[in-house]
Amino acid sequence: MARQLVFGLALIAALAIFPLFSPWSTVILTVALCEGLAALGIMVLLRAGQVSFGHGLFFSFSAYAVAFLAAAKVGHEALILIPVGMAASGLLAAIVGLFVVRYRAIFFGMLNLAISMVFFSLLEKLFPITGGADGKRVPRPTFAGIEFGREQFELATFYVTLVLCIVAALFVARYLLSPGGKALEAIKSNETRLEYLGVSPRKVLYGAYLLSGLLAGLGGAIIALVSGHVTPELAYWVRSGEFVFIAILGGIGGVAGPFLGALMFQIIRGYAAVYAPETWHAVLGVMLLVIIFFAPAGLYGIVAGKAGKPQREEGGR
Amino acid sequence: MSGVILEADDLHLRFGGVQAANGASLKVAANERIAIIGPNGAGKTTFINLCTGYLKPQSGRVVFNGQDVTRLSPQAITRLGIGRSFQIPQLFLDNTVIENLLLALSAREGSWSPFLPMQRHPKAEEMWALLDLVGLKEIGNRVVRELPEGMRKLIDIAVALALEPKLIFMDEPTSGVSSTEKFQVMDTLTRVLDARATTAVFVEHDMDVVARYANRVAVWTGGRIAHQGTPEEILSHPEVRETVIGVGI
Numbered sequence: 001m002a003r004q005l006v007f008g009l010a011l012i013a014a015l016a017i018f019p020l021f022s023p024w025s026t027v028i029l030t031v032a033l034c035e036g037l038a039a040l041g042i043m044v045l046l047r048a049g050q051v052s053f054g055h056g057l058f059f060s061f062s063a064y065a066v067a068f069l070a071a072a073k074v075g076h077e078a079l080i081l082i083p084v085g086m087a088a089s090g091l092l093a094a095i096v097g098l099f100v101v102r103y104r105a106i107f108f109g110m111l112n113l114a115i116s117m118v119f120f121s122l123l124e125k126l127f128p129i130t131g132g133a134d135g136k137r138v139p140r141p142t143f144a145g146i147e148f149g150r151e152q153f154e155l156a157t158f159y160v161t162l163v164l165c166i167v168a169a170l171f172v173a174r175y176l177l178s179p180g181g182k183a184l185e186a187i188k189s190n191e192t193r194l195e196y197l198g199v200s201p202r203k204v205l206y207g208a209y210l211l212s213g214l215l216a217g218l219g220g221a222i223i224a225l226v227s228g229h230v231t232p233e234l235a236y237w238v239r240s241g242e243f244v245f246i247a248i249l250g251g252i253g254g255v256a257g258p259f260l261g262a263l264m265f266q267i268i269r270g271y272a273a274v275y276a277p278e279t280w281h282a283v284l285g286v287m288l289l290v291i292i293f294f295a296p297a298g299l300y301g302i303v304a305g306k307a308g309k310p311q312r313e314e315g316g317r
Numbered sequence: 318m319s320g321v322i323l324e325a326d327d328l329h330l331r332f333g334g335v336q337a338a339n340g341a342s343l344k345v346a347a348n349e350r351i352a353i354i355g356p357n358g359a360g361k362t363t364f365i366n367l368c369t370g371y372l373k374p375q376s377g378r379v380v381f382n383g384q385d386v387t388r389l390s391p392q393a394i395t396r397l398g399i400g401r402s403f404q405i406p407q408l409f410l411d412n413t414v415i416e417n418l419l420l421a422l423s424a425r426e427g428s429w430s431p432f433l434p435m436q437r438h439p440k441a442e443e444m445w446a447l448l449d450l451v452g453l454k455e456i457g458n459r460v461v462r463e464l465p466e467g468m469r470k471l472i473d474i475a476v477a478l479a480l481e482p483k484l485i486f487m488d489e490p491t492s493g494v495s496s497t498e499k500f501q502v503m504d505t506l507t508r509v510l511d512a513r514a515t516t517a518v519f520v521e522h523d524m525d526v527v528a529r530y531a532n533r534v535a536v537w538t539g540g541r542i543a544h545q546g547t548p549e550e551i552l553s554h555p556e557v558r559e560t561v562i563g564v565g566i
Contacts, residue, residue, distance in 0.1 A: 177434040179423030182416065186409050193407035196369070197424040197480065198395035 004304050008256050012166060019158055023151065030158045030226045032259075032266040033165050037219035039246040039258035040172060041212035046252045047176065048205055049188030050104065054112030055243050057096070057119050058213040060235035062089035062220035064123070067136040067230045078141045078157065078225055082164075085221025086214055093213020101205040116235055123232035135231030138224050157226050164222075168215060169255040175211070176255075184208050216243070245284070249291055251298020260299040320347040322516060323399075323484055328367050328377035330540075337363040338374060339540035343518075345484065350510070351518045352527040352548070355537030355561060361520045362404060364537070365486045369401050370394040381484070400482030404489050404520075406473035410462040414453060414472055417461060418444040421479035444479060450512075451475050451505055466493040471502060478509060485510070487519040491526055499523060503530050528552055536561055 015033075019026040038059050045052055065088035066081045100111050123130045130136065140148075143156045175181045183204045186194040191201050224230050233239060242265070250261020268287055272280035295302050323345040330338040337360045345351060353361045366372040368379050370391040378387040386394050395401075409417050419435050422428075422444050448454045451471055461469060470493050477485055490506065491499045503526055510517050521527050527534055527548055534551040536544040544557055551557055 171431070174434070175431040177436075178429070178431045179420060179433070179435045179438070180429050180431055182409075182412070182420050182423075182435050183429075185412075186420065189409040189411055190407050192371075192403075193409065193476070195391040196395055196401055196407065196477070197421050198392045199424045200390075200392050 004254060004256070007303050011256060011259070012162070015162055016159070019155060023155075026151075026154045026158045027226055028266055028270065029263075030154070030161050031223060032262040033158075033161045034219035034223040034226075035243065035246055035265065036250075036259035036262035037165060037168060037222075038216040038243045039250065039262055040168060040255065041215035041219075042243050042247040043252045043255070043258050044172060044176075044184070044208050044212045044215070046247060047181070047188065048184045048208060050205070051109045051244060052112040052212070052240070053109045053237065053244060054114070054116030054240050055212070055216045056235045056237065056240035057112070057116035058089040058093055058216035059220035059223070059239065059243075060116075060119065060123065060230070060232070061092050062086060062217035063224035063230045063234050064130070064136070065089070066221045066224040067138045070138050070141055070224075071136065076139070076141045077145065078143045078160075081141055081225065082160075082218070082221045085224065086217040089217025089220060090210060090214040093210050093217075097206050097209035097213070101202050101209055113237055113240065116240055117237060120232050120235040120237075123235055130232070133232060135229055135233075138228050138230060140228060141225065154226060157222065161222050161226075164218060165259065168218065169259070172211070172215075173255045180204065180207060245288060249288060249298055251295075251300030251302075253297050254300045254304060256303075257298050257300030260303070264299060321345065322347050322382055323368065323518075324380045325364070325368055326378050326380070328364070328374040328379070330363060330367060330372060330374050336540050338367060338377075341367070341377070341537075341541045343535060343542060345516060345518060347483075347516055348514060349516055349518075349533055350507070350531050351533045351535060352531035353518065353520045353535050353537055354522070354524075354527060354551075355543075359537040360540035361537045362488055363540070365401060365488055365518075365520065369399055369486060395480065395482075398483035399486070400477035400480050400484070401486040402470070402473040402477045402488060402490065404492070406466070406469040408461045408469060408473055408476065411460065413458050413460055414464075415441075415444060415448065415457040417472060417476050418447065418479045421476045425480050447475060447479060447509075450509055451478075467495065467498070470494060474506065478513070478515070481513065482515060484516045484518070487517060489520050489522065491521065491523055499526055500529070524552060 015029065019029060038055055042052060042055060062085035066085040069081055069084060070076060096115055100108060103111055124133055140153055143153060148156060183194060183199055187201050187205055194201050246261040246265050247258050249264060251257035268284060269280065272283040276283055291298060321344050325341060325343045328338045328341040341360065341364050355361055363372065367374050370389050373388060378385055381397055381399060386397060419438055419441060422438060422440055423435060428438060445454060445457060448457050453471060453475065456464065461472060470490065474487060474490060491502055494502050507530055531548050534545065534548050535542045536551060536557050544551060544554060
C-alpha cells in the first residue's frame with residue numbers, strides 16, 4: 001500500500017512539474033489524462049467482467065455538447081462547459097444503460113459498439129448540424145472569467161484536468177472498496193450468489209455504467225476544449241478500442257493503471273509515429289501482446305509488484 | 318398445521334421430457350427442521366429452486382408469510398426473508414471469507430454508500446461473531462478460493478445466515494464434509510438456527526443426519542412428495558426403506 005501511495009504521489013508530482021519545463025508537452029499530457037479518464041470508466045466496467053467497445057459514444061457526446069454550447073455563446077466559460085458536457089454524457093449513459101445492463105459479456109460489448117457507431121454515423125451524415133466529417137470548431141472559452149492566450153489556456157486546462165483526474169481516481173478507488181464496488185466485482189465472480197443476497201446485479205451494473213459514462217464524458221468535455229475542434233472520429237470504434245487498449249495496458253488493479261496506460265500510449269504513439277510512421281499500429285499491437293503474456297496485470301501491476309498471471313475461472317452452479 | 322410460513326402448492330415444471338416438479342406441495346411451519354430425502358433426479362433441488370425464484374413453475378404457487386412469491390425474482394424473495402445455500406457453494410471466490418459475509422451484511426442493511434469501505438461497516442463485528450459461531454473465525458481473512466470444499470459449504474450457509482432469513486433452504490449441507498465432522502457441522506448449524514429462530518428445510522442424503530436433526534421428513538420421488546412424517550415414521554416405512562434408502566441414497 002505504501003509503495004502504491006508513494007508511486008501515486010510521485011506520478012502526480014512528475015505530471016505537475018513536467019509542463020513547466022516542457023511547454024510542448026502540455027496538450028499531449030492533457031489528452032493522455034482525458035483518455036485516462038475514459039479508460040478509468042472502462043476499468044470500472046472491467047471490474048464487473050464487462051468490456052465496452054463503445055465508450056467513444058460518451059466521450060464524443062460530451063465533446064459535441066461542449067462544442068455546441070461554446071459555439072452558441074451560452075456557455076463561454078470552461079468551468080461551466082466541463083460539468084455540463086459531463087452531465088450530458090451522464091444523462092446519455094443513464095438512458096443507454098437502462099437496456100445495456102441487461103446483457104453480459106460479448107453482447108454487452110457489441111451492443112455498446114453498435115450504439116456508438118450509430119452515433120458516429122449521425123455525426124457524419126447530419127452535416128448541416130454537426131459539420132459532418134469536418135466536425136465543429138470549439139471557440140476558446142474563458143477560464144474562471146479570464147480570457148487567456150493559447151498557451152496559458154492550455155496550461156490552465158492541464159492543471160484543472162490533473163486535479164479532476166485526482167478527484168475522479170480517489171472517488172473510484174473509494175467506490176471500489178465500498179459495498180457497491182464489491183457487489184460490482186461480484187457480478188464477475190458469482191452473479192447467482194449476488195442475487196441470493198437480495199441484490200439486483202442490474203442495478204449494481206447500472207450504477208457503474210453511469211459512473212463510467214460520466215468519466216468518459218469528463219474526458220470528452222476537456223478534450224473538446226483543449227483541441228479546439230471536435231470530429232466524428234471521437235465516436236469511431238477505433239477510439240473506443242483505444243480506451244480498452246489503454247485500460248489493459250495500464251492494468252485494472254488500481255486507479256492509477258488507466259492513467260499510466262494513457263501516458264504510455266501517448267509516448268508509444270508519439271515515438272512510433274516519428275520512427276515507424278507506417279507501422280505504428282503494429283508497435284502498439286506488439287506492446288499489447290507483451291503485456292498480455294508477460295504482465296497481465298498491466299503497467300500498474302509491474303509498479304505495484306502484482307504482475308501475476310490471471311487466475312482461471314472456477315465454480316458455477 | 319399452525320404457524321405455516323411457507324406453502325408450496327401443486328407446483329409443476331417440465332424440462333423437455335423430464336417432469337422435474339409434478340404436483341410438488343409442502344407446508345412449512347415456523348421453527349420446523351424439514352429434511353427432504355429422495356433418489357437423485359427426484360426433483361429435490363428443483364423444488365428449492367422453485368421456492369427461491371431461480372425457476373418459475375408452469376403451474377402452482379408458492380406463498381411465503383401470506384404473500385404470493387411464485388413469480389418474484391430471487392433478490393425479491395431473499396429480501397422477504399428466504400435464504401438459501403447451494404449444492405455447489407456459490408461464493409465470491411477471490412474475496413476473503415469475511416468479505417463474503419460483509420457483502421451479505423451490506424445487502425441486509427442496505428449500506429451502499431460509495432464512501433464507506435466495506436471492511437469498516439459499523440456492524441462488521443457482528444459478522445466476525447457469526448464466523449466465530451460457525452467455527453470459521455480463524456479463516457476469516459483467507460481467500461475463499463484457497464479453501465477446501467467442505468469449508469466453502471459452511472461459508473455458503475454462513476453467508477445465507479448473515480442475511481438473517483426467517484426461512485433457510487440448505488441443499489445438502491453436509492456433502493463434502495467428512496463423516497466425522499458431519500455431526501459437528503450440524504450441531505453448530507442447529508445451534509445457530511435455534512438461536513435465531515430460523516426455520517430450515519434441507520436436502521440430505523445421510524439418514525443418520527436426517528434422523529438426528531430433522532423433526533419432519535419429506536420423501537421426494539418423481540417431482541413430488543411420496544411420503545412425509547416424523548423421522549421415525551419415515552425411516553421405518555417399508556416402502557421408503559425399499560425404494561429410497563434401499564437404493565443407496
